[in-house]
Amino acid sequence: MLLIRCPHCEMERPEIEFRYAGEAHIVRPPDPAAVSDEAWADYLYMRANPKGLHAERWRHIHGCGRFFNAVRHTVTDKILKTYKAGEPKPDLGAFATSADR
């Protein structure tokens, strides 16, 4: 079970308090009618699914109830950073060296 630090509660809590909500920083096209079917499919369904660092959404469903983002390594499952929703996506390259150790 993961231990996840909620950036709102500023506490490390067990994974079962949280709900995973998929890849982070996917932006909904502001005018869906204006985009091509390919672009809409990309937004709805295509995912990076990386073997490595992944920016992802979590929700502290049994705590504060709020969404936040985490950077996690998908091989070690180690969480390198959590940050509030709305904050910019961190530079994943900067984490790479520390995560590979």
Add this chain to the structure above:
Amino acid sequence: MTQFSFLNLVREAFGGQRGWREQWRSPAPQAAYEVVIIGAGGHGLATAYYLAKEHGVRRVAVLEKGWLGGGNTGRNTTIIRSNYLWKESEAIYEHALKLWETLSRELNYNVMYSPRGVMMLAHNVHDVQVFKRHVHANRLAGIDNEWLTLEQAKEFCPILNISGDIRYPILGAALQRRGGTARHDAVAWAYARGASALGVDIIQNCEVTAIRRNVAGAVEAVETTRGTIRTRKVGVVAAGHTSVILAMAGVRMPLESYPLQALVSEPVKPIMPCVVMSNTIHAYMSQSDKGELVIGAGTDAYISYSQTGGLHITTHTLDAVCELFPVVRRLRMLRNWGGIVDVTPDRSPIIGKTPVEGLYVNCGWGTGGFKATPGSGHVFAASMAGDDPHPIAAPFSLERFTTGRLIDEAAAAAVAH
């Protein structure tokens, strides 16, 4: 290749079993192949076998990063059934089930297919409605699936706890009698042996590191840890690692990879004559011929390539198993493990072309790929050999995510995810 026969078994028994030869060749990779399959699991080996057998494609290589059958083929709970809801799914899973029925004979290898019946439990009104809908849909498609009352379910699986006092009492069950299990390793070995005898090169410990494309964008070679291999057709059958391989060619996929866990108990005398699945309380169980109870759990919540998973997931499943089968409560578990499953948004596989010329994919089998192994390989081989997809594979194209023609099997996929 020595044919297995009663006569040969007797001869070897008297000869100290010293006459058996290796079941498949382990050649060094050649410089070029007509078709390269990435991934020597059941689906990849079956694809190679049918390419050679039915389409006359002899220069086929199957590249495997680790060892043959060491991924999800060796990690699943070996359940076979075809009671899916939509006609597209019914067609492909039933195609596979029909191939299972004669597979041992076809491959001259005992894959231990055992149609002992797969029973899916209903615990609430919604389950009852959904399963009955499946029963009716299957019947219209000519696929066996029947509704059992509580008492009939107990009769079919005597160790089942049908008491009304448990947390999620059983209300009834859907039973597919032709469903069952097979020996998962034997399936990989049988296809490897059959393919190798037809001239397919199976190259283990050979990881693909890049997919090279020509100026027109078409596939021209794959780079591997054992050198460059030229080819114009690549079939990616890499299960949980499909996104990683296709990213090498710049293709984004509608896939997410999750750990799916399973565990086995210590072996006991036969107590369970069938496969029982409970989607609602997340447990499924059968007994192997060795006597171990094979138990499947759910997926973790988050994407991961760790081939392990949270202990709370297996604990949750064991809670359910102990309630459904009180007789197993004091049994010890021998091993648990995880496999990485590639899950699509509609829980149906993706079989066919990618936007890159010469690059084909067979993936997205999610939590239930084992049952489809022969059918998947069969229709994928046809789709790779010809210009058009096999009619059974056609609806499972990658384009369906753009056109919106999804094949939603979230209910039939059974595993919690």
